[in-house]
Structure formats: C-alpha cells, structure tokens
Amino acid sequence: MGEARAGEGTVDVVFDGHVIAANQGVSLLQAWIAAGLPLTENAGCMGQGVCGACRVLVRRPGERLAGTALACETKAEAGMQVSFVDHFPARRPHRYALESLTDSWSIAEQIDTVFPEAKHCRHCSGCDRACPKGIPVQRMVNLAAEGQVFAAAELFDACVMCNLCVAACPEHIDPAHLGQFTRRMHAALTLRPADLMQRLRQIEAGEQRIDPEAPGTYPPAHA
C-alpha cells in the first residue's frame, strides 16, 4: 500500500496540484494514497492493470505534451506532472443487439450501420497514443470498417475498457466500443463448442440428474 520506508529515496511528483514526495519504486496510485489524499474514484483493481479506472495524464520533465497512462502501472518519477482523467462514456451509444446479427454475409454493412463514423477515420493516431496498453487501435478501426472482424477482434484482446481512445477520437468513432463489437460478434456468431452442446443436450434430455444423497455427498465415514 505504499507505506513510507525510511532510508529509501523519494521523488517529487505534482499530482492534481499537490506536491507529493513519493517513495522510489511505487506506482502513482500508491503515491497518491501514501500522501494522505482521499481516494473515492479512479481506483479499482489497484495494480493488476485490468480495470482501466485509474486513468491519468502524465508529463515528464522536458516533454512538451502530456501522455495518458494507468496510475497503478506507472511508477512515480522525479518531476512528473500528473492528473487524474475522468471516465469518458461515449457521447451517443452505438446501439446494436447481438442476437439480431443473424446474416453474417452482411457483416461489413452491419458494422457500418452501427458505427458509421469508423470509415471516416482521419488516421491521426490519437487513439494509438491514448491507449495505455499499446493496442494498435487505429489499425483495429480500419480493419473493422473493412469487415475484417477476426483480425480486428484479435487486436483488442488486451483492452481494459479505460475508454481513453473514446475521449481521444475526433470523429467520435468510439474505438473501445467498436473493438468490443467485433470481439462479441466473433464469439457470439462463431463459437459453438461440440462438447458444450453435447452436454446441454444430455441435460435437456434429463440424462444428467443430480443425486443429492449419493455417498460422495457426505464426509467419508469414520470407519
């Protein structure tokens, strides 16, 4: 939890206007807590780097522009300027119902219907720079717009739903949601495991009944 450790060096970081002396090696999120600052948002998994809640803007000494990062995965460095970034939901949801995607011959048209902005990508790479996971977001957008669902879905394997690409896109493409659309389509339309289907048929036919009084449901007898 980033407790202060005597004897180790500290680095000064400016975080949301507060000057913080952070222990060397701790994450920005740990530094915030250790400084005694209240934390009621921008936190979730606390370091695993999977929830995308602790979005920050970070500028290092000598850099002109601030970049985006996750505070739980970024170590405090001397002279960093840091600020939390709000969660940016999409301005208008791109509505679709997965279960009504029945005609897979028209996938490209259906993607275009739900995400008409995708074909207008300006190739500004704003989304690529925003992504704290290094996903080639723009490439995914372009593939999805061409109907290359599997390839697009694979590129979004590491997405943690921080929505920074949504905030970064000047065309309101909502890349995070487009990425999820391709991933969900990929699973819902094509994943049909035979062993699962077989077991479901057995259950529906009443061949997998549970016996709650079978010997194995009791502790081994103390014989």
Place this chain on the structure above:
Amino acid sequence: MSAGISFPEALAAWAAAAPAPERDCTLPVPELLKIFHPDHRAGGMVTLAAGASAGTACPVELAALLQSDALLEDVDLAGTHILDADVLILGGGGAGCVAALAAARAGARVLIAAKLRLGDGNTVMAEGGIQAAIGAEDSLQRHFEDTLRAGHFAADKAVVAALVEDGPDAIRWLIQQGMSFDLTDERQRMGGTLLRKKPGGATAARLLSYRDFTGLEMMRALREAVLLQPGIAVLDRHPAVELLTDDRGRCGGAVLQDLGRGRLVLARAGATVLATGGAGRLHLAGFPTSNHYGATADGLVLAYRAGARLREMDSFQYHPTGIAWPGHLEGMLVSEAARSAGARLINGRGERFVAELAPRDVVASAMLREMVEGRGIVRDGQLGLFLDTPSLEREQPGILQKRLQTLSHLAHRAGIDPAGEPFMVRPTLHYQNGGVAIDSRARTSLPGLLAAGEVTGGLHGRNRMMGNALLELVVFGRRAGAMAAVDARQERPRNLGLNHLAGWRRGLLAAGLGLEGKGPLLFPSYGNITAAALKGRAA
C-alpha cells in the same frame, strides 16, 4: 514470522534441486488447517452478539462493522432526491451486471448503483477460469460432489445443485453475450472442444478459461451488454449506505450516497438485489489482499442490519500465490493457472512441501507452516516461498508467453525473468467463503432482498473451489435478476423508511455493544476518507 532463509541461499538450494521431487505434506489435513489456517488464529474470531446470526463466529474486524450503527437517521432523508425502479441492483461487478441483464430482459426497469465505476470490481480481476462440467468423462454429479467436498461438506446442497445444473447453460449464455473461451484447437470454432484445466480439488478437468484473464474477457462482454440493454440505468459512484425497509420489515430499495454531488439519493424499488462482493479490503489478520479497492463488506453490513441471516462468516479463502516480493506488488496474484499447468511450490531448502493442486485452504496452510517454521525465504525483508516458473518453462517451452501472459506481465513489473528466476509468493486474502444466506432462487431471509455473487453464503461451504466464483455470479446473477423482476410485480413495499433501525439500535444496546461504531465502511482506512466525512461533505 520473519525468520527464514536468505534469498541467495534459497536460490542456490532451488537451483541445486530443480526440478524438486514431489513430497506430500507431513501433517494430516485437519491438523494442518487447525494449526496454520488464518481462520483458526488465536483471538481472530468473536461471537456475534446482536442480529439474525447472533451466536455465530465472525472475524473481529468484520464483527465490528456488522454490529455497527447506521450512518443515517430519519431526518437525513428529509427532502432527499428520489429515484424509482422495479429492480434496484447494488453493485456493478459481474453479479450486478448479470442480474441487471436478467431483470431487464424479464421486463423490469432496472437501476444499478455502483460504488466505483461499472465493472471495476473483483470479477474483472479473475484470472483462472470458470467451472462447468462439460467433459465426456465429467458429470454434473462430479462437479456437485467436488464442490461439497472442497467446502468440507458445509455448503447448502440445494444451492450447490442449482449452481452445478446451470453451469453448462451459463457458458452458452456467456458466449451469447459475446464472451470468448479458449479451445483446444483454435481453428475448430464450430464444433471442436473447449480447453479444460483441472482446478485444485477437482476430480476432472472442468475449468474453462480465456487465456489467463477470464474475468476481464467476461466483464468486457457483460459491461458492454449492460450499457446497450434498454431498461437499465447505471449510477456510477453511488454506494449504498443503508437499505430502505417498509413497516412490515420488507426491503424496498436503498439510500445511496451520490459521491459526485455530495448528497443522498433514495432509490425505491419493488425488489433489491445485493451484489456488493466481498471483504478483502478489511485485511483480516493484517494479510495483504488481492481484492479490488471497494471490497469493504458494505453489503454484508447493510443486509445484516436490516435482518438478513449470514452463514459461514468465519470462513475466508487465502489464495496461495500472492506476490511476496517486491513489496509494492503485494496483493497481486499469480493465477492458480500456473499451478494447474504444473508449476511447483518450493521452500527455502529447495524442497516441495505440499501437493500444489490440493484445495486452496490446504495449500495456503501448508505454505504458512513453512513460513512459520523458518523454511520461508526472506528477500528485502519480505517473507515468502518460491513458485518454480523456470522448471515449468523448461518442461513446457513457450508456456509462459502463450498461456500465462498475465504472469509474464507481472514478472516484468517485478523486474524478474520468470523463465530464469522463481517468483516469491505468499498466501493472500482472496475470498469470502460465507456471506448472506440465500436459497436456490437467490432469495435472502429478508423479504424483498435477493443476492448474488461473493456477498452470498451457502455455496462454497468452508472453502471455495477455483472457478466456482465466476460460475456463481453468472448462475445466481441470472436467477436473482429473473426472480427480482417477478417479485417487483407483487405488492410494492409501503411506508418506506429506515424502519429497521430503531430495533437494530435497541438490539445493539441490549447486547452491550454501544452505538459508537458506524458502518458501512465504503473505503479502506488508507483511502484517507471516512463514510461519515463523505456524508457531511457537500459538493
């Protein structure tokens, strides 16, 4: 517990012996658990003196919250903003999202209130996988018996049967929501077989997964489904601070704290689903935890105060392989997938000391024994044991990069090469085995309140199997949501308010407990903010 073998010495012993031969634990299991499991530590438990489960044991830290007074009084509700819904869901993790989808699809108007942001709970952090008995050699009966046995036969059979019976259908439902699973052969997407691994304590390979971030893959699909589902409204940053009850004691919604605006909101509903998750951030016995920031037992506190019964509240799960070094990564987990794949646990003498795939309580206790008895490894003041990833990589070249990506990522952050150097691990507070008692329809003993996910009790007995938590949140989320939609069509609660509090306070005073302690906690102590301070803070 700080004496141990120095890291360089332990590393030399490991290198000389690797791969270390198998060696069984030298203590019988009941004795091992009794002496070394943290649930049994001296002075760790107290007996609850007030409430529906008075007389049962509970950890000291949790009992203080369960037997606390409310943050609110009647007068706080005057002039409060009111929201109405058919179904109110407390909690925005996996269970809350599944329940919301099920309720909305059954025709209910749904309101989800989350303390953090929708999805930022424990579900998204789950790595290992989800159990469902789909193998030809496996059966629902085996899953049923394995779950009961792993839980030391303390679970509610009817609830476990419901869990197991719905398992395969839960996997189909998840795929329909757009979640992917690993296949044995990725080319065989239509037909083919799901990749199955054997969870600790199981008699068959039953663990389905998506790489080693199954929870992330699940939560991405669920979160997107919730955002696109008509009939669901989401309130982020709205923790519940008290349940609303009517004059017959029935639950009719909750009082929420709007953190953004610094005000209270009354959410009235025909049925309420508790999906608030666990309690890891209470750091029982000072253990580090793998849980997300919001896991502070709020739901347990609210439900107990309003009259719901709890069970197995004295049983917690310690995940064997939390990070022990470096200190700033404490609480992070190395997934059980590593042990499932064959990684071994090694003490400071280069020896194995337990069957690595025994149930988690057994493995964790055996590890604590090594640490207590001086065979742990000390590095920079941190005490732990080795997880032998280098031998795993030697035996199955490429496995770290292909199947254990999260582990490799973690190693990178720890500054080690997992193919060359073993991880330092230690048991870490992971899961609340008990909770609010539910029946197989997800109803609690408090009318109007249903529950799903980690907050519930009865499913896992005294030890949860890997992969049953993700299954539970889907199965009981679906059941709770559907049942809540039905319940909401019945007669609505009337004369809503904080009707349960007068009796609760009398009970606390009668038990000699006083009214000084307040709950719920909302945020851990190191979050530098208290619930009482939040209540008084206008935006």
